[in-house]
Amino acid sequence: MVTNTTEPWALSCGPYSITKDGLNPWFFTAPAVLLSFYCLSFAWSSIFSYNFPVFGVKSLWEPIIVSNLRFFRSAETVLHEGYLACRDGIFQFRRVGTTMLVLPPKYVDDIRRLPNHIASPTVAHVHNLMGSSTNMDIILHNDLHFRTIQRKLTPNLNILIQPMQDELNFVIEHRLTKSEDEWVTIKPYHMVADVVARVSARIFLGKPICRNPEWLEVSTQFTENVFMSLVFLRFFPMWTHGLLNWLMPSSYKGSACLRNAKKLLVPEVIRRREMNTQGINEPGESQPNFLSWMMEIATPQERDPATLAHLEVVMSLASNTSQINSVQVLYDLLAYPEYLEPIRKEIRSVVNEVGPCMSWGKLAFSKLRKLDSFMRESQRFNPPTLLSMHRVFLEETVLPDGMVLPKGAHTAMALSAIQNDPEVTPEPEIFDGLRYYKLRQREGEANLHQFSSTQNRILNFGHGANACPGRFFASLEIKVxxxxxxMDYEFKLKYGSERPENLRAHEFIYPNPDAEILMRWRPASERLEI
Ligand code: HEM
Known part of the structure; x- marks a missing residue:
């Protein structure tokens, strides 16, 4: 092919090159391919769309990739607009490969009563987390972790406080600043990630393996890579995911984390089993931990050590939300410093009443009502996700009011839009750190409005039998x-800076991981007696 280099507009190569012999065939092919994709995506979304109002699209002819991008950037706006316009009605938004139905809160009780074989939360979590590409599909075949939380972790919270505190002492001793005079710059997201990962590992694995640097790396990196993969994959149709898995660094890094976890934990499970058979108890393991509890209640089909290791990794992902919540509370205390002294005073009063914090049990932590209220208000402003109560309908279902939800529908509740409805939360635009503390002063409501309690309009942890089983542990761990x-540290924003802005991707909200603040050790007289 000879190119006309004398003409300024002549390009020597590339899809749109115009040659002396005529137009390059790509000149027609590329737009034709794009047009076909557009028509296919339009046809796909029209055929598989439901007959409910659609939000997050500007026109019906808009390619789905554009509406997908809009939801990625402005999920909060899309969900709030849909909720305000429909109130008691269902609306939908579109993602490549999925149409999501957002149900109004009047259906919360109907949905929570549906059995899992009809409206499955697990299939929905796997679908939402792109489970087959992110190694999260194990929960489709195994709920041992769920049962262990319910049967062992939650009932034993009281005896877990001491090991949590012990691990925290270790972190404070070895990892956090001892500078009383000078402020040091820290990235709270990373500092808190380290603290939560270590305290959680102590409970999930026990000592000494909880301090293994490889595990600590796995437990934070796996989650990060899962989220990177799913945020990316949501832009592409399902049928491309297999190929993209080969190309995405986050995908093979996530799988590498899982392999490393298995390398580390499979021998540990075998070792513990052998010790058990011989009736030997190691001192470090005399304290209960999640891995040993899973081994204890696993059915014969669930005993495979690699499966137990995989479920430990799933647990580290689940508890990542505790890290996110703790950072948000810290950022909100910096933004609303007037709440810090009342919260510290409350802590001191529990010390006066109960004794040094190392002796505190669950009851002592439950006395921290101001802190609990602040945590809940912080979560209202910064929920880790805008959607909860995900379900995939495995059968066509007729709700009590006659509404038909088709087989295959993926439904969810817009938790933030619901909680911020003035009928649910008066003056929702005001951050009132003691909002729930005040509500708990009302007669008969002392045990309501807690961080870990769910209500049919407060869905941060879902609601009903399928609500987050780890919320009681999360609440306690965050408080510990x-x-x-x-009590031991002071934090302040860097000169001239404001509360670090959250990052948003689809329905997920994260505290800014790169934000920097200042931290210093408080004088010994003000630190907590342990
Ligand atoms: C503040 C922290 C946390 C938040 C906001 C949170 C939130 C949630 C939500 C919204 C769900 C889905 C429930 C639904 O929508 O119906 C869920 C499920 C779940 N959460 Fe949490 N969670 C937190 C901490 C934890 C922790 C620390 C654990 C583990 C100890 C945990 C374990 C789980 C498990 C196992 C599920 C069910 C997943 C499945 O179906 O297998 N969560 N959580």
């Missing part, structure tokens, strides 16, 4: 950590 951090 915050009590020490707030």
């Amino acid at each position: 950590i915050l009590v020490r951090l707030l």
Whole structure:
């Protein structure tokens, strides 16, 4: 082919090159391919769309990739607009390969009563987390972790406080600043990630393996890579995911984390089993931990050590939300410093009543009502996700009011839009750190409005039998950590800076991981007596 280099507009190569012999065939092919994709995506979304109002699209002719991008950037706006316009009605938004139905809160009780074989939360979590590409599909075949949380972790919270505190002492001793005079710059997201990962590992694995640097790396990196993969994959149709898995660094890094976890934990499970058979108890393991509990209640089909290792990794992902919540509380305390002293005073009053914090049990932590209220208000402003109560309908279902939900529908509740409805939360635009503390003063409501309690309009942890089983542990762990951090350290924003802005991707909200603040050790007289 000879190119006309004398003409300024002549390009010597590339899809749109115009040659002396005529137009390059790509000149027609590329737009034709694009047009076909557009028509296919339009046809796909029209055929598989439901007959409910659509939000997050500007016109019906808009390619789905554009609406997908809009939801990626402005999920909060899309969901709030849909909720305000429909109130008691269902609306939908579109993602490549999925149409999501957002149900109004009047259906919360109907949905929570549906059995899992009809409206499956697990299939929905796997679908939402792109489970087959992110190694999260194990929960489709195994709920041992769920049962272990319910049967062992939650009922034993009281005896877990001491090991959590012990691990926290270790972190404070070895990892956090001892500078009383000078402020040091820290990235709270990373500092808190380290603290939560270590305290969680102590409970999930026990000592000494909880301090293994490889595990600590796996437990933080796996989650990060899962989220990177799913945020990316949501832009592409399902049928491309197999190929993209080969190309995405986050995909093979996530799988490498899982392999490393198995290398580390499979021999540990075998070792513990052998010790058990011989009736030997190691001192470090005399304290209960999640891995040993899973081994204890596993059915014969669930005993495979690699499966137990995989479920430990799933647990580290689940508890990542505790890290996110703790950082958000810290950022909100910097933004609303007037709440810090009342919270510290409350902690001191529990010390006066109960004794040094190392002796505190669950009851002592439950006395921290101001801290609990602040945590809940912080979560209202910064929920880790805008959607909860995900379900995939495995059968066509007729709700009590006659509404038909088709087989295959993926439904969810817009938790933030619902909670911020003035009928649910008066003056929702005001951050009132003691909002729930005040509500708990009302007669008969002392045990309501807690961080870990769900209500049919407060869905941060879902609601009903399928609500987050780890929420009681999360609430306690966050308090154990915050009590020490707030009493032993001072934090302040860097000169001239404001509360670090959250990052948003689809329905997920993260505290800014790169934000920097200042931290210093408080004088010994003000630190917590342990
Ligand atoms: C503040 C922290 C946390 C938040 C906001 C949170 C939130 C949630 C939500 C919204 C769900 C889905 C429930 C639904 O929508 O119906 C869920 C499920 C779940 N959460 Fe949490 N969670 C947190 C901490 C934890 C922790 C620390 C654990 C583990 C100890 C955990 C374990 C789980 C498990 C196992 C599921 C069910 C997943 C499945 O179906 O297998 N969560 N969580």
